[in-house]
Amino acid sequence: MASTMRAAVLPEPGKPLEIREVPIPEPLTNEMLIKVLYAGINHRDVWIQKGLYPGIRKGVILGSDCVGIVEKVGSEVDSAWIGKKVIVNPGIDWGPRREVQSSSFHILGNPTNGTFAEYVVVPAENVYQPPLHLSDEEAAALPLAGVTAYRALFYRGKVKEGETVLITGIGGGVALMALKMATTVTDKIIVTSSSREKIERAIELGASDGFFYTQEDWHKQLASKWGGVDVVIDGASGPNIAKIIDILNPAGRLVIYGQTAGRVEQLSTAKVFWRHLNILGSTMGSPSDFEEMLELWNTHKLKPVIDRLYSLDEINKAFEWMDNAKQFGKIVIKV
Amino acid sequence: MASTMRAAVLPEPGKPLEIREVPIPEPLTNEMLIKVLYAGINHRDVWIQKGLYPGIRKGVILGSDCVGIVEKVGSEVDSAWIGKKVIVNPGIDWGPRREVQSSSFHILGNPTNGTFAEYVVVPAENVYQPPLHLSDEEAAALPLAGVTAYRALFYRGKVKEGETVLITGIGGGVALMALKMATTVTDKIIVTSSSREKIERAIELGASDGFFYTQEDWHKQLASKWGGVDVVIDGASGPNIAKIIDILNPAGRLVIYGQTAGRVEQLSTAKVFWRHLNILGSTMGSPSDFEEMLELWNTHKLKPVIDRLYSLDEINKAFEWMDNAKQFGKIVIKV
Numbered sequence: 164m165a166s167t168m169r170a171a172v173l174p175e176p177g178k179p180l181e182i183r184e185v186p187i188p189e190p191l192t193n194e195m196l197i198k199v200l201y202a203g204i205n206h207r208d209v210w211i212q213k214g215l216y217p218g219i220r221k222g223v224i225l226g227s228d229c230v231g232i233v234e235k236v237g238s239e240v241d242s243a244w245i246g247k248k249v250i251v252n253p254g255i256d257w258g259p260r261r262e263v264q265s266s267s268f269h270i271l272g273n274p275t276n277g278t279f280a281e282y283v284v285v286p287a288e289n290v291y292q293p294p295l296h297l298s299d300e301e302a303a304a305l306p307l308a309g310v311t312a313y314r315a316l317f318y319r320g321k322v323k324e325g326e327t328v329l330i331t332g333i334g335g336g337v338a339l340m341a342l343k344m345a346t347t348v349t350d351k352i353i354v355t356s357s358s359r360e361k362i363e364r365a366i367e368l369g370a371s372d373g374f375f376y377t378q379e380d381w382h383k384q385l386a387s388k389w390g391g392v393d394v395v396i397d398g399a400s401g402p403n404i405a406k407i408i409d410i411l412n413p414a415g416r417l418v419i420y421g422q423t424a425g426r427v428e429q430l431s432t433a434k435v436f437w438r439h440l441n442i443l444g445s446t447m448g449s450p451s452d453f454e455e456m457l458e459l460w461n462t463h464k465l466k467p468v469i470d471r472l473y474s475l476d477e478i479n480k481a482f483e484w485m486d487n488a489k490q491f492g493k494i495v496i497k498v
Numbered sequence: 499m500a501s502t503m504r505a506a507v508l509p510e511p512g513k514p515l516e517i518r519e520v521p522i523p524e525p526l527t528n529e530m531l532i533k534v535l536y537a538g539i540n541h542r543d544v545w546i547q548k549g550l551y552p553g554i555r556k557g558v559i560l561g562s563d564c565v566g567i568v569e570k571v572g573s574e575v576d577s578a579w580i581g582k583k584v585i586v587n588p589g590i591d592w593g594p595r596r597e598v599q600s601s602s603f604h605i606l607g608n609p610t611n612g613t614f615a616e617y618v619v620v621p622a623e624n625v626y627q628p629p630l631h632l633s634d635e636e637a638a639a640l641p642l643a644g645v646t647a648y649r650a651l652f653y654r655g656k657v658k659e660g661e662t663v664l665i666t667g668i669g670g671g672v673a674l675m676a677l678k679m680a681t682t683v684t685d686k687i688i689v690t691s692s693s694r695e696k697i698e699r700a701i702e703l704g705a706s707d708g709f710f711y712t713q714e715d716w717h718k719q720l721a722s723k724w725g726g727v728d729v730v731i732d733g734a735s736g737p738n739i740a741k742i743i744d745i746l747n748p749a750g751r752l753v754i755y756g757q758t759a760g761r762v763e764q765l766s767t768a769k770v771f772w773r774h775l776n777i778l779g780s781t782m783g784s785p786s787d788f789e790e791m792l793e794l795w796n797t798h799k800l801k802p803v804i805d806r807l808y809s810l811d812e813i814n815k816a817f818e819w820m821d822n823a824k825q826f827g828k829i830v831i832k833v
Binding site: 260262263264319400404413414419420421422426427428429430431432433434435436437438439440441442443444445446 | 595597598599654735739748749754755756757761762763764765766767768769770771772773774775776777778779780781
């Protein structure tokens with residue numbers, strides 16, 4: 164085994180990634196060294212690269228998701244893992260409360276080195292067998308977006324059999340994972356997008372209907388056709404939140420996992436209390452969320468939507484593609 | 499028994515109440531006729547009187563809360579109730595889901611005739627034995643504010659032993675009921691008010707500290723002294739919601755039961771999702787909430803705060819007093 168590896172390093176926030184030869188890391192006693200086969204890209208990686216995240220470490224290797232082969236294990240780790248193919252839960256040190264992460268929680272790929280490299284070191288407790296029905300590149304697309312969508316939909320949104328689910332901004336990784344997983348409990352799934360093509364593709368994947376959030380009255384169109392919605396999975400926030408509140412059914416749950424559309428400017432709470440609504444924040448997920456997510460994908464033989472595959476050398480092109488928000492599904496790097 | 503009774507009738511929205519002689523109502527088969535001893539006033543009554551509520555029936559007898567004596571029962575009701583002193587749950591036809599009321603739910607005192615009268619008819623299932631440690635006027639203060647506060651704090655806010663609770667706008671009926679009930683689970687209760695006197699009185703009743711929400715940085719003062727809060731009970735909404743979000747601890751719960759201060763403005767959702775916060779609407783309560791509330795008051799021998807007692811003839815003065823928001827505790831009518 165060589166002593167150096169190729170890795171996509173962020174020289175400093177705002178600069179493009181650089182492919183460099185760096186030392187292969189050594190696993191600590193409770194860690195594993197994994198030879199990366201495929202690594203999924205998340206919006207988080209692009210935001211860190213652009214410097215839009217707090218606490219960015221110069222020279223960090225980005226990347227949270229991967230599938231790979233265990234190459235070496237620390238002294239406290241069962242050596243039977245060596246040579247096994249694994250998927251990695253990128254959430255490290257979530258802590259004991261399922262409701263919320265501990266203050267030591269962090270995500271693989273900043274400040275610790277991540278998966279856009281030939282090798283990565285991770286805690287042994289974060290390593291799982293990948294779903295057997297998935298190809299390596301499909302499994303590599305799953306971790307962060309999958310756990311985020313699972314927690315939002317099931318642990319936070321508590322979606323129940325036959326409920327009406329609205330997923331906003333379909334096309335993004337989390338939104339499409341949520342769509343896939345929602346099909347296991349309901350056939351009433353509605354999506355929004357600014358793109359007709361994305362709505363059509365979502366309908367092919369199991370959505371029942373779609374609306375253009377760019378139209379002022381999209382929520383009224385939805386309500387007149389579907390009545391209302393029970394669970395909403397939203398990564399945008401912004402002015403549409405007030406419209407979503409308008410169409411939430413009594414006791415409905417709006418789960419927010421991002422604010423790509425900015426602040427909520429004005430919100431009347433009258434409907435929130437009259438209808439006993441729930442506005443619930445969610446980000447990433449706990450080990451239990453990750454395990455239950457894997458189980459759901461295994462049980463229902465779900466497959467993630469892969470948008471494009473790039474090589475490690477093309478990583479800056481892959482970041483640009485994601486930044487344009489043109490993608491429909493996950494972008495994966497073949498290492 | 500006479501065939502007419504005195505009652506405070508709303509001739510039309512916006513007009514003062516008029517004391518009139520009206521026929522004593524007859525209970526239906528599943529109802530009871532109750533001779534009212536004391537009737538509590540709620541903000542709802544004042545809002546209906548001012549015409550600030552939807553669906554106001556001209557000529558309605560207002561009033562949701564009462565303690566009285568069962569005078570007569572319908573044919574399906576056990577006649578052993580006759581002569582018993584009772585407290586009334588004013589929420590009628592809540593329906594089968596504890597999470598939210600059914601569409602037939604309504605509150606005694608509009609559109610059905612309420613408790614500001616010598617007699618009132620209510621469904622037998624809404625009648626309970628009053629807590630034995632309370633005087634009649636104290637028990638009459640309990641129902642609507644008590645069930646609203648109970649549901650907000652326990653069923654929605656899920657307050658746990660030792661958590662830090664913030665109750666905004668102390669002095670109102672629901673806020674003071676929440677303060678009393680919160681003392682049964684924690685000694686870290688913080689209140690806000692615009693009045694120094696109300697804060698001082700809240701501290702006498704068991705609050706640990708108070709802040710003036712009229713000061714721009716009240717939430718920063720609170721955070722620097724107490725760290726943050728786990729559960730917030732708020733009936734105001736408005737611009738302070740963004741400040742409350744700022745000081746909510748991870749996995750914290752903000753329960754909103756009103757919007758006396760208007761819409762929420764400029765809310766960043768970043769803290770909502772990073773901290774897995776919960777913004778929960780709540781109004782009034784289910785039969786289970788009412789029963790558990792009575793049990794809590796019985797177990798802990800809690801006493802509500804009574805602000806003033808008025809006679810039925812003085813009801814318009816009582817309404818004015820409540821409308822001025824000068825009160826600290828419940829206003830009760832002796833019928």
